[in-house]
Each structure stands twice: as C-alpha cells, then as structure tokens.
C-alpha cells in the first residue's frame with residue numbers, strides 16, 4: 216500500500232485493503248468448530264487454549280493458506296491485516312455501563328470470538344499475553360466504554376483515543392494488537408485509525424529524526440495500568456520517541472518534549488500523523504491486526520448521532536508477541552502468558 220490511500224479531514228472512508236474474507240459458509244463452519252470449546256477463557260484459560268489448539272486441523276483450508284502467507288510479509292510496508300466476516304458471538308446482550316467486564320462474565324456464555332483470536336494467535340505463532348494490571352490479567356480484553364473511565368485514554372474511553380503504540384512504556388511491549396469487531400453502530404462515525412511508521416519517517420527531515428532519537432521525552436504510564444491496584448509501577452522514565460529503524464514510542468497529547476526543541480518536534484509529529492492516517496470502520500466480524508512496532512493507532516470519533524449506541528461499541532482484543540522467551544522473566548511464576556505489571 217502507498218500513502219496515497221491516506222485520508223485527511225473527516226472523510227468517513229474505509230481505507231484498508233481487505234486481505235481475506237470468509238465466505239458465509241466458511242464462517243458458519245468455523246463458528247461451529249469453535250463452539251466445541253467447552254470452557255470459559257476467563258475462568259480456565261489454560262484449558263481453553265488447549266482445546267482451541269486441538270481445532271487447528273479443522274480450519275477452512277483457504278484461511279490456513281492465507282495465514283501461512285503472513286510470515287513473508289514486509290511488516291514495515293504492510294503493518295496491518297484486515298480479514299472480514301470472521302466468526303463471532305452474535306446477540307450478546309449490552310453490557311452494564313458501570314461494570315462492562317463484570318457484565319461480560321455474567322452474560323456472555325459462548326466464546327466464539329475469543330476462540331477465533333486464540334486460534335489465529337496459535338496459527339501465526341504469536342502467543343497472546345495478559346497483564347495483571349489490565350482487567351486483572353484477562354488475555355481477552357474489551358474495547359468497551361465504561362462510565363468511570365469515559366474520559367480516560369484507555370480501552371474503556373467513550374470518545375477518541377489519541378495516536379499511540381500499545382503499552383509503549385511498559386517493560387513488556389507487545390509486537391501485535393489483534394482486534395475483532397463485535398458491535399459498532401454505523402450511525403456513529405467512529406473509526407480505528409492507523410499510521411505506518413515508515414510514512415512518518417518519510418515526512419521527517421534528518422535534524423528532526425535526530426531530535427526524536429534523544430531521551431528528551433516523557434510519557435506517563437497508561438490510564439488502565441495505573442488504575443489497577445495489583446502491581447504498583449512507580450514513575451515512568453524519560454525516553455526517545457524514535458529508536459531502531461522505525462520504532463516509534465509515542466502517545467499523542469501525553470508524550471511531552473522536555474526541551475523547547477523536543478516540544479516543537481512533538482507538534483510536528485502530531486501534524487504528520489493526521490496527514491498520513493488510514494481510517495477503518497470496524498464492523499462486526501472485521502478482524503484487524505496491527506504490528507505495534509511498525510504502526511501507531513487511534514480511535515477517532517468524527518460524528519456521534521446516537522450517544523446510547525456509542526456506549527455499546529465493542530471490539531474484543533488481544534496483545535501478542537512474536538516470542539515469549541525474552542518476556543518470560545517478567546511473567547508471574549508458573550505462567551507463560553501473564554505479565555507481572
């Protein structure tokens with residue numbers, strides 16, 4: 216993809232190319248297969264993952280072939296994937312606005328969406344991880360508004376979430392963010408917006424890149440991590456925004472420059488982000504994967520015509536890594552998926 220597909224202003228367009236689309240028959244067949252998993256991932260995670268892993272041979276062959284092609288992708292140039300018409304749980308009741316996660320535990324009795332996310336993670340060799348400070352360690356998390364966090368910059372926000380890399384200043388940074396659309400009323404123009412890091416770098420000049428490589432920036436820990444009482448993290452450190460070839464560690468409106476020049480380059484970065492962004496309306500069954508080290512993402516609220524349904528917008532997500540080994544030292548002893556932080 217080239218940057219020419221990027222949107223500016225408020226044009227409500229779907230701009231990601233579709234990489235794969237399940238036929239209705241394939242979707243139904245896979246949903247029926249995944250429905251065989253008999254335990255809740257929120258109560259018996261290990262058993263859930265074990266059961267999902269036994270279903271790999273029953274995946275529609277066309278999807279298996281597609282997943283196999285992903286290993287050869289150039290993540291810098293194609294840092295996202297869009298698959299459509301994936302199997303999900305239909306007719307799940309609206310969750311309580313005050314306690315959406317608790318409400319999910321009580322009312323969601325099938326786990327098709329979670330099983331699909333788990334299956335894809337296994338097929339692609341990218342294990343999902345949870346954080347003890349985020350939803351008490353759940354691997355399957357909801358982008359779902361919660362009253363107490365409505366104004367936060369977290370997955371529970373009601374309105375926009377500014378551009379960021381997920382868990383950018385956490386000691387365990389995920390390589391991937393997998394998102395599966397569950398409910399999104401098209402009456403509201405709410406988009407998942409993505410920017411390729413290479414498009415940002417291309418727009419910057421050398422002195423600006425040099426500034427971004429200095430440890431002259433500060434980003435507070437994210438709202439969800441600090442709202443938990445499970446593990447206290449202290450204060451975040453100063454950091455560079457740009458490291459390696461293309462890694463961008465940034466949270467729009469939260470990352471601050473600590474010198475006047477650093478502040479100026481932050482302003483410039485924000486301006487570029489909004490110039491080269493791609494927007495996607497994530498409908499139910501849309502599966503979007505983002506390479507967290509090669510792209511930044513946001514939630515944009517362009518127009519709200521129904522406040523009530525905005526409170527029920529729902530995407531199930533996981534964060535995943537390419538390799539558990541380097542992160543094992545940070546896991547809660549006896550687990551291979553749960554980060555102590």
Ligand SMILES: [Fe+2]
Pocket residue numbers: 379380381512
């Ligand atoms: Fe995010």
